[in-house]
Amino acid sequence: MLGAEKNFNGRTALITGASSGIGAETAVLFGSQGAHTLVHYGQNLKGASAVVEKIRDAGGSASLVSADLSTVSGIKHFAETIQALKNPVDILVNNAGSLIQRKPFLEISEHLWSEVFTLNLTSAFLISQTVLPSMVERRLGWIVNVSSVAARFGGDLGAIAYSSAKAALSTTTKGLAREFGPMGIHINAVSPGTIDTNYHKKFSKPEALAAVVAATPMERLGTSADISEVIGFLCSEGARFVHGQIIEVNGGFLMV
Ligand SMILES: NC(=O)c1ccc[n+]([C@@H]2O[C@H](COP(=O)([O-])OP(=O)(O)OC[C@H]3O[C@@H](n4cnc5c(N)ncnc54)[C@H](OP(=O)(O)O)[C@@H]3O)[C@@H](O)[C@H]2O)c1
Incomplete structure (x- = not known):
């Protein structure tokens, strides 16, 4: 975690999927730095x-919010909760996501396809739509x-719906950056490589993780802090001219 500076004093930060892994680390970063x-x-x-x-x-100060995304x-109900908050959201991290189930392409049902897209893409669309009007009004966000x-590469076998939803999320990021940059809102994405979280406990075999380490110049998996610190940077003054970017954080596993 970054030092003890209070870089986000006075801000309200909403981190989705903050009960474990990357989101949990990110919430602690913002919370302990004043948001x-x-x-x-x-x-x-x-x-x-x-x-x-x-x-x-x-x-720091923090509160719990729950929703099935x-x-x-579930997302619309969550949006109503956010709208009813006393303080508007200044920093939104659309982090909640999952592969849900690893399935060969021919076995993916329409239901699973749509569930994966709803969680990884539609949630970011609708939650962003909820917080943006106030950000625009205040020219801050x-x-x-x-x-x-x-x-970037289609994902491992069994992850086509997930990798497609994430690709759409990257493109959405760029479109949002074009539309809302002139209104003073900073919008980027972070693109983690293989990060050692519950996600892989659920979805990846140890041999697959060992193969990733072998193919990674930094010779290890990522940690949640490797990602949260980049997210913190993207919301800081130092990143004031970083906009519409998909920042790859993967130890050199894939260089774009
Ligand atoms: N780990 C990696 O290698 C990796 C790589 C690239 C991208 N990512 C992305 O990073 C993000 C965080 O993943 P992670 O690795 O930190 O995994 P994680 O520890 O499993 O965390 C996933 C978070 O998403 C929430 N979530 C999942 N399904 C949800 C649902 N239906 N409704 C509401 N919340 C839900 C979980 O909440 P509950 O457990 O409370 O339901 C949890 O807080 C995800 O978007 C993931 O796709 C991860």
């Missing part, structure tokens, strides 16, 4: 509560979407 942090979770209340506690222990009704290296 009032909304820690979103889907099912893992225990993980999200631990994140809130960590932020409060660091002297794999259904449009940062959005970081969490894409994936899979968007």
